[in-house]
Amino acid sequence: MKNYKRYTVTSALPYANGPIHIGHLAGVYVPADIYCRYLRLRGRDVIFIGGSDEHGVPITIKARTEGVSPQQIVDRYHEMIKKSFENFGISFDIYSRTTHKIHYDTASEFFKKLHDKGDFIEKITEQYYDEEVKQFLADRYITGICPYCGNENAYGDQCEKCGTSLSATDLINPKSTLSGSKPVRKETKHWFLPLDNYEHWLRQWILEEHKEWKTNVYGQCKSWLDQGLQPRAVSRDLDWGVPVPLHDAEGKVLYVWFDAPIGYISATKELFENPKSQIPPCLPAGRNPKSDNWELYWKDKETRLVHFIGKDNIVFHCIIFPTMLKAEGSYILPDNVPANEFLNLEGDKISTSRNWAVWLHEYLAEFPGKQDVLRYALTANAPETKDNDFTWADFQARNNNELVAILGNFVNRAMVLTHKYFNGEVPELREETSYEKLIYEESNKIKKNIEHSLENYRFREALKEAMDLARLGNKYLADTEPWKVFERDPERVKTILNVALQISANLSTLIEPFLPFTAEKLRNILNIDKISWEQAAEVNPLKEGHLLNKPELLFNKIEDEAIKTQIDKLFATKKTNELVGAISNPQKPDVSYEDFSKMDIRVGVILTAEKVAKTKKLLKLTIDTGIDKRTVVSGIAEYYKPEEIIGKRVVILVNLQPREIKGIKSQGMILMAENADGSLCFVSPEKDFRNGSEIK
């Protein structure tokens, strides 16, 4: 493996429209923090970059619905996120935000350079424009009638009623949500990054030169590359974001996915502009940027750039951003992108909108002083290779059976025994037996194992290995039984407790990346300063006669009630969600009888049914409508098997404009009832009426 002089570590910029939850932590921030703390402990030159991603359409929508400005929204969440990260001990060198001026300048400059080099292609397309407020409308800002299900309030990108993804130009009677006026189509120009031109290079760079990337990352990249890349728009018509830095670009901003990763660069610049004021309180003293030149961290070949992200970000960090960097020309490329999978909560997907999450700020308030317990539980069960499940029962078990019983207990045993026999002074090391030599060897081996695991982004494994040192300590005490030996051979006990305390001191270093608060507490108990990684498990850090502080428990048991409270809270959320789901959609506006009577709805019967090839949802049906026998394509394959529904009596809208679907002309629409969960069922006449009977 190449030896790098310095490290630039980034963690995905959280989107500033909501707080941080355990999914973000387990997937991105905890592993990134462990990695950086480890590197710092080893004295490596490293910067750890974070910040809020504050642009994009969802924030403008949230602002609009709350009747405040986008800036107010992002201010609120940025502060909240920043504070909870600090409290949780995520040791960013800087936690910046994409609304800072330095970011606007950096992103503009970046865009401008690519533009001037002719790296973009320009395309003119037609989009809706609101003449009243003189603005192009993002798809989300347009509502209208869904052409498929008739929902009156479909959004321009998606109909939330039937789940269909739409293009704004599909909507019937489009309406601007800004002014309520009818938008007009207008030509607009946008800039596209021609990813397809970089395909060959990307294939070589990823598929040939980075075979060591995690299989999920590598596989996802290969999938994208094999499907072929398309030019990607890097600008939007919007008034919230970094303005496109060109003369003819009024009302246009950089697409949030273009500007966000540049945020890593602008945050780095900001860090070096004013390093002193930026030191967050949670940063350990031995903080590390060893140069004062930000460019070294982004442009020097001897810098290792690592992006910690969740799996939803793979394409941006492995394909798009590297292409941007490559096109710009002066930047280095990521050496690795250790993307994690997702964390579920008690068996269900974490969901911000459904409030199905453990929110960091709430955890910190409800479990004060227990940052490390969550860090431990999330690391031990990190979704490194597949989606994992967080349960409160597991959280409790990790604390009680591992942190308390193995780590906390070992340290406490060594401390209590030393106070009991030697008044809290580190006793002298007398004659060492082969067992003590074995302990030294094993300790050193454990350290090497942790190093190897961490260098390869295997945090779960590394944590387990760190705990092995506490296990070793417990075993050592059980085997040597100092409480028995003391009566007949106190000299031997001196050696035993000396060694047990050395193990504790080494633990304070080896657990530091994972459990920084506990490491600090342990050092206080032992009354020692930080021990460097290089020294840990190499020399005995404690001097004979060194006075220890009073024993203090590193962890306390978490009782069932505390866990029950959390589970009850989630249960209440679930109940609320069910109630919300049970509320029927409000009645649509009145229609005239005339409008209704335009629809020709008939009783029909299904004659044949077959799956449409290469689709998941579609069945091709032949219906006897009483008028004729016709073909209808229906999206019900997830709920009905073709053979089950032949002969089924159904209700069909026969005069719906025919539409070609997957090359099949569909004449009409089968009426279905939809349940709250989106499942569908047929609507049939109660009696055996003849085909072609009209429904009125």
Added chain:
RNA sequence: GGCGUGGUAGCUCAGCUGGUUAGAGCACAUGAUUCAUAAUCAUGAGGUCGGCGGUUCAAGCCCGCCUCACGCUACCA
């Protein structure tokens, strides 16, 4: 439908280029022990390695088909 990733002990996961009786942690059982937050230590039980078929002297690992989970993508009344 296509592509990707995963399906190994009750739970969470290791298993390198195929090679002796498939491993670890937690949970469980038994024993030891009492310095310690009834914590610890030892031993043990527990697996047709998602299913079926194939290649091979030999497959958890290779190939084919199927199935389930998650993601991307297509198509979608």
